[in-house]
Amino acid sequence: MLEAAGLECVRQQRTLFSALSFSLSAGERLRIAGANGSGKTSLLRILCGLLAPSAGEVRWRGERIDFLREDYSRQIVYLGHAPAVKDDLTAAENLEIACRLAGCLFPGSILQKALAQLGVPPDVPVRKLSQGQRRRAALARLAVSGSVPLWLLDEPYAALDVHATALVDALIAEHAARGGAIVFTTHQETGAAPARVLELDA
């Protein structure tokens, strides 16, 4: 599905990685590992099209993602470092807006179920939630994104407790079983997710 060919990333005159090539097929999980500052986030941002690589290209089903643009955006879910939730809105409002921007309309009941699954109070402004609960509110997006083929997750396990970590593992495993592909970054070894590992420190 996803193919990276000869990717190079230069940030502030420092080459983070170069000649990086890999491909990802349906149902596969790829874990990007590496020390802080090794370019994990940059690689994910390149893969989702927010960042242009200094060299090389990313192809989705054979076509370059910078030509596909929105057509590619519709095929991915990207959850970045920041939780991407608005403090003044409730978790339910945040989730609904995130889904609508991604081009999916869900009835409220499905969104409520997703939030309940992640254990987030739906009608409280996110400002009043803890850091971990905010992450959960953002991750609720995954619970309704089963039909989106590619998930790109930046540190999905950050700030989560054991229970939530297991939930994310389950969501990822479920998505892979459905034939979806997942790329994620994390420092720690994950328990339930047997994933191919891409080491960025050379």
Add this chain to the structure above:
Amino acid sequence: MLDAALCIVRRDLLLALRRRSDVATALLFFVIVASLFPLGIGAEPNLLRAIAPGVIWVAALLSSMLSLSRLFAADYADGTLEQMLLGAAPVGVVAAAKALAHWLVSGLPLALIAPVLALQYDLPAALYPVLALSLLLGTPVLSMIGAIGAALTLGVRGGGILLSLLILPLYVPVLILGAGSVDMASAGMGGEGQLLLLAALLVGACTLAPWAIAAALRISIE
């Protein structure tokens, strides 16, 4: 595509509603700045009448700029801007929706309240519609041009000042036409010419600015 745009406008209006103080600050700023001149100059009706269009327009321009630095910065900080750029709609549509929301919150109220401020300047009542109309046509252009600057200075340290330096010169044509339309109307020559030019600027801004904002956002987000 239209759904995404509506969603963004609705979201920004909802956020403005939850943070009413931000909206009120810009509006109060406009009211206070426009009220300072009659107080400072004193009761000289002829002078006040003559400076009214220019002063009200300058105050509107500054007030509309006040909230610009927040236009994309908050969304950039919490990551929602990335999600908008990765949405199903083209980035140009997202940019247009953000600028429209900015105008609804910080431009439209100015046009509505301006006739009240004009009272302080003893502007003839016949000129109120011209003043309001010129602001109605001009403030969306300010929002569109301002959004380009806000997108360009996103994440830059000291971006607020840089934004003003970048944007204020570009506001000049709007200011000249806007204040000029009221001046012309008060001289009895009719302000239609200026208003039509303002409308042309608005059409130009609506067609071109979204793509410039989109390009600027793509650069800034890297």
